Amino acid sequence: MLAGAGVVLALALGWKAAEQVLGPAARAPTSQTAPLAVQSRPAAPAPEKVPVRVLPGETLAEAVERAGVAPDEARRAVQTLGEAMDTVNIKAGMAFEAAVARPAAERGHAQLISLSLQASPVRALTLSRTFDGALTLRQRDEAVREDTVAADGEIEGSLYETAEKLGATPTITAQVVKLFAHKLDFQRDIQPGDDFKLVFDRTVTESGKTIEVGDLQYAELHGVKFYRFERPHGDAEYFDQSGKNIKGFLLRTPVDGARVTSAFGMRRHPVLGYTRAHQGIDFGAGQGAPILAAGDGVVVEAGRKGGYGNWLRIRHAGVWDTGYGHISRFAPGMRPGVRVRQGQVVAYVGATGLATGPHLHYEIFRRGQRVNPLSAKVPQGTVLAGRELKRFKAEKARIDGLLAAQEKPQTLALAEVGQALRR
Numbered sequence: 313m314l315a316g317a318g319v320v321l322a323l324a325l326g327w328k329a330a331e332q333v334l335g336p337a338a339r340a341p342t343s344q345t346a347p348l349a350v351q352s353r354p355a356a357p358a359p360e361k362v363p364v365r366v367l368p369g370e371t372l373a374e375a376v377e378r379a380g381v382a383p384d385e386a387r388r389a390v391q392t393l394g395e396a397m398d399t400v401n402i403k404a405g406m407a408f409e410a411a412v413a414r415p416a417a418e419r420g421h422a423q424l425i426s427l428s429l430q431a432s433p434v435r436a437l438t439l440s441r442t443f444d445g446a447l448t449l450r451q452r453d454e455a456v457r458e459d460t461v462a463a464d465g466e467i468e469g470s471l472y473e474t475a476e477k478l479g480a481t482p483t484i485t486a487q488v489v490k491l492f493a494h495k496l497d498f499q500r501d502i503q504p505g506d507d508f509k510l511v512f513d514r515t516v517t518e519s520g521k522t523i524e525v526g527d528l529q530y531a532e533l534h535g536v537k538f539y540r541f542e543r544p545h546g547d548a549e550y551f552d553q554s555g556k557n558i559k560g561f562l563l564r565t566p567v568d569g570a571r572v573t574s575a576f577g578m579r580r581h582p583v584l585g586y587t588r589a590h591q592g593i594d595f596g597a598g599q600g601a602p603i604l605a606a607g608d609g610v611v612v613e614a615g616r617k618g619g620y621g622n623w624l625r626i627r628h629a630g631v632w633d634t635g636y637g638h639i640s641r642f643a644p645g646m647r648p649g650v651r652v653r654q655g656q657v658v659a660y661v662g663a664t665g666l667a668t669g670p671h672l673h674y675e676i677f678r679r680g681q682r683v684n685p686l687s688a689k690v691p692q693g694t695v696l697a698g699r700e701l702k703r704f705k706a707e708k709a710r711i712d713g714l715l716a717a718q719e720k721p722q723t724l725a726l727a728e729v730g731q732a733l734r735r
Contacts, residue, residue, distance in 0.1 A: 359411040359425045368404040379410040380422035396451045397431040433523035454517040462714040464509040484512055487528045489568050490655045508533045530711045541704050555696035555704050562606040562690045567672050570595035576684040591682040592675035599670040601661040605652040606634045614646050621665025637673035638664050
């Protein structure tokens, strides 16, 4: 009897122990189905990575919701992010990656596991869920340093396209175009395969990511070189190797990248249909393309003028004026008496007046008489001397040293900058 009681007691204790370890699965009908019940438990779904980009007019919380997260949880996540960034004034297109765990039944909202984004060029934020369910925020700030890039490239397509591929921003390339506008016709003089060199400043992170491009220090194209130099009055100007200001008195091309479509002289008028003198040159450009002031001066006319349509005339130093016709609209504030600087946007290309399509009609006046803009001998820039020339030569030697100190192919060096800008 004692032995029998011991067996019964042992069986009872064994049953209770199995219930603590296996739980309800141990109550399966047979010993064969119990292990199967344990093995068939559904595993927790693996987090799914969801890339999200903020849409126009969308808040950051709404963007987080589009990852499948419940509205309340999205708001809590954004509130936590707000400890390290401005979550209100965000721009459309800002990207982030959310990791979410979707319910096994594929119904209901997903749980936010983590969220990572680049809050600024130097700050990365990561929001992650801890074991107790709370959201914690980590941020990593990169150190930045100032750098100067000295490199060259070979034109493939347009100067803008090539320079952008190699790392120079459109702002830098626009400076190059303006500085050469009085020397070169970019439509006719620049060809594929032409070599160019640039030296410019940039701000770069410790990982090599360019976050800002600064001043253009040097540019070389078609053998013409210019160096940036700050004069005592604080304005930065560009000079050639001898210290002569290479900015001409007037720009040869007052529209970036435009081509000459009609020259100065006798021609058959495309609208009137008969031959008469064409007292300027026409630049083909798209509707609304910016028109630049050819030189420093004062606006003397701004309004409608017969076949010119909308017309602008600027008086420059000495005996020189420039005129701009067929304008679609004037830049804000353009009226007689307003002073303008060379390269300033003063109007926009159009087809007002006697015009068959959008273009700029450009004229140069000398003592009130129209002259050929392509052949007019306009005054040249200033020449440095004395202490200024000595300071300029020191700056020139620094730039030349940067160009000569490249240890690897310069095109490769600039390509690396381009890759950094595109990261």
